[in-house]
Amino acid sequence: MWHDLYRKTLLGVADAPFIESVAKKQGMKIGVSRFVAGETLEEALPALEKLEQSGLAINLDLLGEFISSEGGAEEMTLQILDTLERLEKTSLERYMSVKPTQFGLGLSRDLGLKNAERILSKAQAVNAHICLDMENYPYLEPTLWLYQSLREKGFANVSTVLQSYLHRSMSDLKSLLELDLKPTLRIVKGAYRESPEVAFQDKAKVDASYREMVYAGLDAGAKINIATHDEGLINEIKAYLRGANLSKDHYEFQLLYGVKLGLQQSLAQEGHKVRIYVPYGKDWYGYFSRRLAERPANLMFVLRGLTG
Numbered sequence: 001m002w003h004d005l006y007r008k009t010l011l012g013v014a015d016a017p018f019i020e021s022v023a024k025k026q027g028m029k030i031g032v033s034r035f036v037a038g039e040t041l042e043e044a045l046p047a048l049e050k051l052e053q054s055g056l057a058i059n060l061d062l063l064g065e066f067i068s069s070e071g072g073a074e075e076m077t078l079q080i081l082d083t084l085e086r087l088e089k090t091s092l093e094r095y096m097s098v099k100p101t102q103f104g105l106g107l108s109r110d111l112g113l114k115n116a117e118r119i120l121s122k123a124q125a126v127n128a129h130i131c132l133d134m135e136n137y138p139y140l141e142p143t144l145w146l147y148q149s150l151r152e153k154g155f156a157n158v159s160t161v162l163q164s165y166l167h168r169s170m171s172d173l174k175s176l177l178e179l180d181l182k183p184t185l186r187i188v189k190g191a192y193r194e195s196p197e198v199a200f201q202d203k204a205k206v207d208a209s210y211r212e213m214v215y216a217g218l219d220a221g222a223k224i225n226i227a228t229h230d231e232g233l234i235n236e237i238k239a240y241l242r243g244a245n246l247s248k249d250h251y252e253f254q255l256l257y258g259v260k261l262g263l264q265q266s267l268a269q270e271g272h273k274v275r276i277y278v279p280y281g282k283d284w285y286g287y288f289s290r291r292l293a294e295r296p297a298n299l300m301f302v303l304r305g306l307t308g
C-alpha cells in the first residue's frame, strides 16, 4: 500500500520540469549508469558484449519518448535506422525496442505508421526484431493499431507489450490472439501513473492479472516474453511452464539492465532464455525516474550519490 503511494508520488514529482532540469544537471553523478548503459552506442557496446558473453540475450533501447514535433520524430527515426545499421556491423544479436511516441505516433497515426514502416523495413533487411514498447494510456490504442497495421502489411519481425495493471488488457490480449495467429507479446505490470478508472491500483490485482495474461497467452500458442523481476510470480510461472511442458521457443524471461543481476544469471543457468533490456542515449530522464519509482531503495542510492 505505502509502496503504491511512493510510486505514484515519485512519478508525479518526476514530471515537474524543475526536478527534471536539476536531475539532468547532475547527470551520471546520480547513478544513471546503473540503469543506462551509456549516452552513446559506443559507450553501451562493452555492456552489451559482456551480457552476451555471460549467456544473456540483449534488447537494445535508444532512449527518447513523447517527441512533440515532426522534425524531432524524423531525427529519432534516423537515429533508430542508424543504430540498426551499426548493429549490423557488430556480432551482436539485432533486437531493439522502440517507443512509438519517439517516431511520431503521438503526433499522428499516419506519421507513426510511415516511420514505423521505415524502421521495420530496415530491421527486416538486417534481420532484426523490433518490439513496440507500451507507453502511457493515451497511446495504448494507437500502439495496438500500429502493431496490427504492421502485421497486416506483412511484417513478422515485430512484437508489442501489454500491461497487466490496465483493466482492459486481458480483453486486448484476447483480441490480439484472435486476430493474429501467433503474436509475440511482452507482458509487463506497467510503469506509468494511471488513474483508477483505467488501472488496478492494488498490487495483488495487478499480479493476478499478470498471471492470467501469461497463462492465457501461453495456452493460445503465442510467444510470451515474461518481463518482470517479481521472484514470487516467476516461480509460479516456472511451475506452470513445467506443467505445460512448453518448449523454450514459446517464452523467454526479460529483465531490465542493472536490476536483479543474480536473478538474471540464475534463470539463464536453469536453461531459460533470458533477455536484458538495455537502454542507452542522452534522453535518460523519463526512463530513469520510472526505475526510481519502482523501488524506494533506488531513490536512496541517488540521494547518497548527491550528498556523498
Ligand SMILES: Cc1cc2nc3c(=O)[nH]c(=O)nc-3n(C[C@H](O)[C@H](O)[C@H](O)COP(=O)(O)OP(=O)(O)OC[C@H]3O[C@@H](n4cnc5c(N)ncnc54)[C@H](O)[C@@H]3O)c2cc1C
Binding pocket: 132, 133, 134, 135, 161, 163, 188, 189, 190, 191, 192, 227, 228, 229, 230, 231, 254, 255, 256, 259, 260, 276, 277, 290, 291, 292, 294, 295, 298
Ligand atoms: C524487459 C522489461 C521491459 C519493460 N517494458 C515496459 C513497457 O514497454 N511498458 C511499461 O509500461 N513497462 C515496461 N516495463 C516496466 C514494468 O512495467 C514494471 O514497471 C517494472 O518491471 C517493475 O515491475 P516488476 O514486474 O518487476 O514487479 P514489482 O512488483 O514492481 O517488483 C518485483 C521485485 O523487483 C524489484 N524491482 C522492480 N523494479 C526494480 C528496479 N527498477 N530496481 C530494483 N529493483 C526493482 C522490486 O523491488 C521487487 O522486489 C518493462 C519491464 C521489463 C523488465
